[in-house]
Amino acid sequence: MAFLKLEGISKKYNDRFALDNITLSVEKGEILSIAGPPGSGKTTLLKIIAGLVKPTSGRVYVEGTDITETPPYLRGFSMVFETPPVYPDRTGYENIAFPLRLRKLPEDEVRKRVYEVAELLAIKHILSRKPSTYSGGEYQRVALARALVTSPKLLLLDEPFRNLDAKIREHMVVWFKQLQAKLGITIVYATHDPLEAFTIGNRAAILLNGRVKQYGLPANILRNPLSHDVDEFISIPALNTFKVRFRSMDDEVLIQLNSITIRKRAKLNTENGEGEAIATVRPMDISVSRSPGEGTVAGRVELIQYLGANILATVRVGDLSIRVVVPKDAVIREGEDIYLSLDPARIRLYETSSGRRLDVVV
Amino acid sequence: MEFRIVTKALKYIVIGVFALWTLIPLAWIVSLAFKSYAEWRVSYFVPKNPTTDNFVLLFKPEELLGRYGVMGATAIIEPATKPLINSLIVTAATTFLAVFIGFFTAYGASRYRAPGPFTLFFTLLTRMLPPAIFITPIMVYYSNLGLLDTYFGLVFLYSAVTVTYAIWILKGFIDAVPVEWEEAAMLEGATPIKVVFKVVLPLVRPGLVVAGLFIFLLTWSELLFALVLTNISAVTLPVHISKYVGAVGQLFGPQAALALIGSIIPVAIGYAIQKHLVTGFTFGMVRG
Amino acid sequence: MSREMARSVKLLATLPLNILLNAILIIPFAIMIYLAFLKWSPAMGIDWWEAAFVGVANFVRALGDARFVNALTNTVIYTVSTVSIEFLLGLLLAYLMLGEFTGKKAVLSLIIYPLMLPPVIVASVFYLMFQPYGPVNNVFLRAVLGDDALRITWFLNPRLAFTALIIADIWQWTPFIFLILYSALSAVPRRLVEAAQVLGASSFTIFWRIRLPLIKPLIIVAVVLRALEAFKMFDYAYLMTGGGPGVSTETISLYIYRVSVLYTDISYAAAMSLVVLVMLALVIRLFIWYFFERVR
Numbered sequence: 001m002a003f004l005k006l007e008g009i010s011k012k013y014n015d016r017f018a019l020d021n022i023t024l025s026v027e028k029g030e031i032l033s034i035a036g037p038p039g040s041g042k043t044t045l046l047k048i049i050a051g052l053v054k055p056t057s058g059r060v061y062v063e064g065t066d067i068t069e070t071p072p073y074l075r076g077f078s079m080v081f082e083t084p085p086v087y088p089d090r091t092g093y094e095n096i097a098f099p100l101r102l103r104k105l106p107e108d109e110v111r112k113r114v115y116e117v118a119e120l121l122a123i124k125h126i127l128s129r130k131p132s133t134y135s136g137g138e139y140q141r142v143a144l145a146r147a148l149v150t151s152p153k154l155l156l157l158d159e160p161f162r163n164l165d166a167k168i169r170e171h172m173v174v175w176f177k178q179l180q181a182k183l184g185i186t187i188v189y190a191t192h193d194p195l196e197a198f199t200i201g202n203r204a205a206i207l208l209n210g211r212v213k214q215y216g217l218p219a220n221i222l223r224n225p226l227s228h229d230v231d232e233f234i235s236i237p238a239l240n241t242f243k244v245r246f247r248s249m250d251d252e253v254l255i256q257l258n259s260i261t262i263r264k265r266a267k268l269n270t271e272n273g274e275g276e277a278i279a280t281v282r283p284m285d286i287s288v289s290r291s292p293g294e295g296t297v298a299g300r301v302e303l304i305q306y307l308g309a310n311i312l313a314t315v316r317v318g319d320l321s322i323r324v325v326v327p328k329d330a331v332i333r334e335g336e337d338i339y340l341s342l343d344p345a346r347i348r349l350y351e352t353s354s355g356r357r358l359d360v361v362v
Numbered sequence: 363m364e365f366r367i368v369t370k371a372l373k374y375i376v377i378g379v380f381a382l383w384t385l386i387p388l389a390w391i392v393s394l395a396f397k398s399y400a401e402w403r404v405s406y407f408v409p410k411n412p413t414t415d416n417f418v419l420l421f422k423p424e425e426l427l428g429r430y431g432v433m434g435a436t437a438i439i440e441p442a443t444k445p446l447i448n449s450l451i452v453t454a455a456t457t458f459l460a461v462f463i464g465f466f467t468a469y470g471a472s473r474y475r476a477p478g479p480f481t482l483f484f485t486l487l488t489r490m491l492p493p494a495i496f497i498t499p500i501m502v503y504y505s506n507l508g509l510l511d512t513y514f515g516l517v518f519l520y521s522a523v524t525v526t527y528a529i530w531i532l533k534g535f536i537d538a539v540p541v542e543w544e545e546a547a548m549l550e551g552a553t554p555i556k557v558v559f560k561v562v563l564p565l566v567r568p569g570l571v572v573a574g575l576f577i578f579l580l581t582w583s584e585l586l587f588a589l590v591l592t593n594i595s596a597v598t599l600p601v602h603i604s605k606y607v608g609a610v611g612q613l614f615g616p617q618a619a620l621a622l623i624g625s626i627i628p629v630a631i632g633y634a635i636q637k638h639l640v641t642g643f644t645f646g647m648v649r650g
Numbered sequence: 651m652s653r654e655m656a657r658s659v660k661l662l663a664t665l666p667l668n669i670l671l672n673a674i675l676i677i678p679f680a681i682m683i684y685l686a687f688l689k690w691s692p693a694m695g696i697d698w699w700e701a702a703f704v705g706v707a708n709f710v711r712a713l714g715d716a717r718f719v720n721a722l723t724n725t726v727i728y729t730v731s732t733v734s735i736e737f738l739l740g741l742l743l744a745y746l747m748l749g750e751f752t753g754k755k756a757v758l759s760l761i762i763y764p765l766m767l768p769p770v771i772v773a774s775v776f777y778l779m780f781q782p783y784g785p786v787n788n789v790f791l792r793a794v795l796g797d798d799a800l801r802i803t804w805f806l807n808p809r810l811a812f813t814a815l816i817i818a819d820i821w822q823w824t825p826f827i828f829l830i831l832y833s834a835l836s837a838v839p840r841r842l843v844e845a846a847q848v849l850g851a852s853s854f855t856i857f858w859r860i861r862l863p864l865i866k867p868l869i870i871v872a873v874v875l876r877a878l879e880a881f882k883m884f885d886y887a888y889l890m891t892g893g894g895p896g897v898s899t900e901t902i903s904l905y906i907y908r909v910s911v912l913y914t915d916i917s918y919a920a921a922m923s924l925v926v927l928v929m930l931a932l933v934i935r936l937f938i939w940y941f942f943e944r945v946r
Contacts, residue, residue, distance in 0.1 A: 052545050072548040085543040085550075087565060099550035102560065150550070373746050380743060381760055387775050387821065390785050394778060405783040405800070463667045470664025474657065481668065488675060491930060492882040494903035495923040496675070498910045499682035502698060522674040554660065583768030586884050586903070590911055600770040607774050607889040614778060621771045621778075632766025633759070 001064055003028040003186050004049070004154060009058035011044055011210075018044045020210045022058070026154075026203075031180055031187040033201025033218075035194045037233065041210040042190040046156045049188060051075050062153065078152035080160045084143030086131045092118075093127040096145045103150075117145045120179070136164045137172060148185070157189045161196075173199055194234040198222065206230050228355035231280050231348065237312055240281045240323055246349060246358075247274040253359055255279055255347065258318055260297055264344040266359035270351065277358055278350045283312060284325040285346035288332075289339050296339040304334055315340060394618035399430040402614040416615035420623070426613075436611030442620060445602035452513055452598060453581045456520040461574050463521065464528020465566075469558060471529065472536040473544075485526040493523075497590045504591060511593045519591070520581045527580070528573045535569030536562060568638060575635045579628055599624055685920035692914050701917070708921030718922060720897055721905035722929075728812070728901060729880040732819045737873055739820070740827030744835055745857055747828075762825045769822065773889035776818040780804040780890070808898030811891045815899055818886050823876060830872040834865040870941065881930075902926060 002025035011019040019041045026032045036042050047053040049060060051072035059068045067075060078099075086095050093114055100110045118124040121141045126134060134142065140160055147155060161169045161176075177200055180187055191197050197204050198218035205215040213230045214221050225231035232239055245256040248268045255262040257279065292298065299317035306312075311326045315338055324340060326332055349358040389407060396412040397404075419425055420442045471482060500519065501510075509515030539562055547561045548554070563570075585600040592601060603624055606617040686708055690701035712718050747758070764772070779786050787800050795802075804810045838861045846856045862869075884903040887893055893900035893908070900908075906926075910919040 047545070050545075050549055052548060071553075072545075073551050073553055075549070077549055079546060079549050081542040081546060083540050083542050085540075085546040085561075087543075089565065089567075102547075102551040102556070146550075374751075376742070377746055377757060381757060383821070384760055384764060386785060387779055390779060391775055403781075403783050405785070405788050407785075463671060466663045467668045470660055474660055474664070484672075490878050490934065491927060492884075492903050492906075494882070494884060494906040495927055496678060496682075497907060498916055498919040498923055499678035499685060501910060502685065502916060503678045503681055505692075518671075518674050522671045525668075525671060558660075558663070579766065583770065585768075585770050585888075586907065590907070600768060603768075603770045603774055604889055607777050608892065614781070617774060618778060621774050624771050625767055628768055628771075629763060629766050632763065636759070636762070 002026060002061075003030075003063060004188070005061040006045075006049070007059045007061070009045070009048060009055045009060070011041075011048065011053065012056040017210050019048070019055070022207075022210075022212055024205055024212065024215065026186060026188060028186050029184045030202045031177075031189055031200055033197035033204040034188065034190045034207050035197035035204055035233070036190075036192065036207035038192055040207045042192075042207055043158055045207065046079065046158050046188065046190055049154075050077055050079050050156055075154075076150075076152055077154045077156060078147035078150060079156040080140075080143050080147050080158065082159050082162060084140070084160070085146065086134075086139060086142055088131050091128055091130055092123065092134075092142050092145075095131070095142060096127075096149050099146065099150045113149050114145075117149045120148075120183075121145050137168050140164065140172065148183075153186070155185050155187045157187065159191050162191075169196075176200065195236060198234075206233060208233060224357075224361070225348070226357045228278055228280070228350040228357075231350070235280075235282050237283050237307060237323065237325065240283060240286075242279045242281075242320065243352075244277055244279040244349075245274070246277050246279075253349065255344075255349065258320065260317075262342065262344050262347060264347060264359065266349075266361055268349075268358055269356075269360050270358050276352055278352055278355075279347055280350065281342060281347050283323040284310075285342065286322065286324045287341050288313070288315075288324055288326055288330070289341070292339050293341065296341045299338055299340055301332060301334050301336045301338055304332065313338075391618045391621050394614055395622050397615055399615065402612075416619035417623070419613070419616045420620055437605070437609040437613065439602075439605050439609065439613070439616075442599075442602055442623070445597050445599045446623075448513075448596055449582060449599040452516045452520070452596070453578055455513065455517045456524065456581045457574050457578045459517060459521040460525045460528045460577050461532075461570055464525050464573060465532050465563070465570065466558075467525070468529045468532035468536050469562060472533050473541065482529065485529060488523055489526055493586050497586065500587070501590055510591055511596050513596055515591055516588065516596055516598070519587055520584065524577045524580055527576055531573040531576070532566060532569050535566040539565050572635060572638050575631050575638070579631050579635070582628055582631075682920045682923060685917045686924050687921075688917045690917045692916065698916070704917075708918050709925060711918065712922045712925050715922075717897055717900070717905065718902075718925075721900050721902040722926075724812075724897075724899060725881055725883070725901045725903075728816065728819075728883060729877055731816050732823065732880050733873060733877050735816070735820055736824045736827050736876060737869075739824045740831055740872075743824070743828045744831040747832055748835060748857070749853075762829055764822045765825045765829070767822065769885040770889065772818055772822045773886045776814065776821070776886075777890045780814050805891055806895055808895055811895060811899045815883075815886045815890060818890065819880065819883070823879075827872050827876060830868060831865070834868040835861050838864050874937070 004026040006022055006024045009019055009022040010017060022045065024032065034042050034045060044053060048055050051067070051070060055068070059066055061067065062075075085098075087098075096114045096117060097110050100113060105113075114127070115124065118127055121144060123138060123141050123145060126138055126142070131139060131142070144160070161172045164172060173196055189197070189200050191200075194206075198221070201218060203216060204218045204221055206213050206221065208229050214226050221230070222234060225234060228241075232241075242257050246268075247254040247256075251265060251267060253264050253266050253268060255264060289296065297317055299315040299322065301313050302316045302321065303314040304311055305314075307325075310328055311330070311332065313324050313326050313332060315322050315324055317340065322340065332338070345361075350356060351358055393407045393409060394402070395416055396414065397409040398411055398413045398415055401409055401411075415425075415429060419429075423438050423441060426436060426438065504510045504515050507515075509518075543565075544557050544561060547557045552560060583600060584598075585604065588598045588601045589604065592598060603620055606613055606620060609617075685698060687703055687705060688698065688701040689704045689707070690696075690698050694701070743761070747754070747761075767775075778784055781787075782800060782803055786804070787802055790802070802810070804814045835857075842860055842864075843856055846860055851859075882903055883901050884907065887899055887901045887904045888907070891899040893904050897905075906919050906922055909915050909922065
């Protein structure tokens with residue numbers, strides 16, 4: 001039995017559906033990531049799970065029990081918000097002890113638990129200080145400690161590392177995953193960053209416009225997005241999107257992009273054997289070389305952008321602008337001629353109107 | 363560059379003059395308060411034989427006859443003890459009531475928009491109109507209700523009139539507490555009522571102090587309503603002070619002594635407020 | 651707000667309390683409106699709800715009452731005089747206090763202490779100050795008039811009495827304007843000031859052209875607040891001059907007080923109160939229109 005189950009959760013504000021028929025489940029000890037752009041409904045969903053918001057329809061179950069009507073202070077969950085409660089007028093110790101004090105636990109029990117948690121999160125040394133002296137990472141760890149000190153059944157996190165410096169954030173994400181493995185707490189983790197979601201989550205749900213568009217193992221979602229908007233959302237750097245014509249032939253699909261023809265081994269999930277569609281290719285799935293070869297396409301480098309470990313080059317092929325990721329040590333300059341090639345398995349087709357994935361891998 | 367020095371000197375002179383102007387009345391009062399009857403009408407500052415008689419006279423007016431042999435053409439004003447105690451009680455009660463109600467109202471206004479902006483504006487209005495306008499109906503109203511010359515009457519009136527300040531001050535402080543912290547507290551095990559008392563209230567403590575001190579100061583100083591609504595039992599200090607001004611026989615000495623005594627608490631509170639108002643006066647103003 | 655469940659609990663905590671308290675103000679207000687249309691005084695021996703209805707007679711009487719008009723005039727003159735002088739002095743002082751110097755904190759504390767005193771006490775103090783043998787006359791003695799100064803009786807001369815009130819007010823309330831202006835001026839972003847300094851502007855120019863325009867809204871707030879308070883003035887007039895000599899220093903609050911408490915002409919006092927209220931409401935409305943709603 002799933003630990004947490006959401007069945008048909010919807011939330012309507014005036015005429016708008018913030019959440020539309022969400023059904024998800026989370027196993028005990030698992031991390032479920034919920035990834036979605038701002039405004040997609042992540043926070044609302046978390047708040048419904050927490051009991052802070054009542055769903056317009058649908059039920060929430062924990063270990064089989066319907067808790068939809070249970071008030072938040074009786075659910076036994078914890079949540080770390082974007083601006084977590086770390087009261088500035090008291091010490092770290094007092095902050096972490098707060099939930100325990102609310103439960104009127106005896107002082108020695110409080111002390112034991114606070115120190116336990118502080119030890120775990122390596123913040124013992126700042127317990128006697130006030131939050132104004134904390135660094136960003138320490139602040140979030142105190143917030144986390146406060147959420148963990150009550151040994152919650154379920155931990156909800158709403159972009160907890162968003163306000164941190166990029167480098168620190170990476171570090172925190174990894175550390176957090178290790179922590180969870182140690183503690184075995186069930187977690188629902190919301191973030192706008194798909195890569196963070198895939199790193200952290202055992203399973204991921206992609207939430208777009210209030211709907212769960214895809215749900216499953218991160219590797220599967222990455223490899224096989226089932227709709228165009230999901231593909232767009234999870235691909236970083238941004239996807240190449242083209243309007244193409246396609247024709248299906250046996251177990252191949254012929255894809256026509258201007259003068260370029262690509263044959264992909266796949267079956268089509270559509271009635272029409274041919275027509276127009278949207279095709280996507282990720283920049284890192286295209287290879288470059290200086291000399292032409294079989295199946296390469298000629299182009300000219302238009303723009304070079306530096307992205308951390310790689311270079312993003314925009315290459316002009318005919319009237320198309322194609323983005324390609326090039327290894328950093330490649331010496332490439334704007335204005336140069338270059339040749340692009342693609343493994344056809346890496347191109348995906350979507351129905352123009354609905355964004356539905358058309359090609360099914362054989 | 364000489365110009366610079368001249369202007370700087372001028373600046374200090376002006377500031378000095380202003381400081382002096384502020385101090386002279388205080389100096390005169392101190393001087394009068396320690397002058398004996400014979401010196402009440404002299405024009406020099408330093409008493410030849412300083413005495414604490416005036417302070418005694420405030421609490422034991424019968425001594426006037428004993429010490430100075432005056433009677434008849436002199437007002438005998440009751441001891442200052444009762445007015446002092448009354449003021450303390452009424453002011454303290456008003457402060458608690460106004461801050462208490464102000465806190466809850468401000469909380470509602472901050473989190474739920476209730477009371478709405480109209481009601482809030484109405485409370486502002488109560489401060490804009492001259493209190494004199496209200497004395498007529500309040501007199502009648504209280505007379506009918508038997509609230510004249512009672513602690514209750516005064517405290518309710520004063521609270522009604524000062525609660526606005528509590529609301530405006532506290533609302534600012536409450537607004538500064540992120541709503542997410544209240545939501546977090548609900549998950550941490552607090553019912554909505556507990557959230558108000560255990561989360562919001564402690565976090566706005568500085569606001570409570572400022573509002574309390576401010577309301578205390580205002581209420582302590584109030585004269586008009588006290589004049590109208592009190593007679594014997596609930597007479598407050600300002601009323602008592604007013605009896606000395608222009609009293610038959612012109613009891614200058616005790617008048618000055620009372621001014622000194624009556625200033626202690628307000629000035630202490632004033633400086634306490636100054637200490638607490640780190641962000642300064644403009645905190646409340648900027649919102650308006 | 652997403653906490654729908656707590657709404658009933660919370661509203662219970664806010665509205666009733668506030669409304670109950672307003673019963674202390676709203677009901678009397680309604681009573682006042684009713685009273686204004688009656689002819690009633692406690693001296694008549696009947697309860698006010700039994701008194702006769704006289705329509706607008708009281709209002710007519712108020713508008714034709716020379717003493718009422720006099721009180722209003724006095725109050726307006728008083729308000730305008732005190733506020734303008736306090737504004738100028740306060741501004742000057744705020745300007746002078748802008749730099750750093752030793753003992754500034756002490757001077758600051760000193761400057762604002764008059765604000766903390768109850769107006770009753772300030773009235774009492776200045777009553778003593780303006781006595782024939784008080785320091786005011788002594789200062790004059792030294793400076794201007796020689797020994798004749800000791801014979802000046804402030805409270806027996808209408809103009810002097812009025813001036814005495816104004817002086818007391820200025821002494822107590824200039825620090826108020828000063829405080830607001832000083833805080834506002836200090837809060838002007840340092841970058842702007844420094845930029846101007848780099849360009850060689852004198853401290854006066856910086857003050858006049860940069861700081862002052864930026865705090866204009868606060869100036870308005872300070873002046874309006876002070877004006878509203880000045881209009882209400884009761885304590886000084888009641889204690890220092892009693893409205894006299896004659897009625898030369900009688901302010902509107904004092905007159906209404908007299909009519910209610912001394913003459914117990916309750917319904918007339920109510921009518922006057924309403925007249926004043928309507929006038930003030932109009933002025934405030936005009937003010938809001940002028941400053942906030944005109945297309946500028």
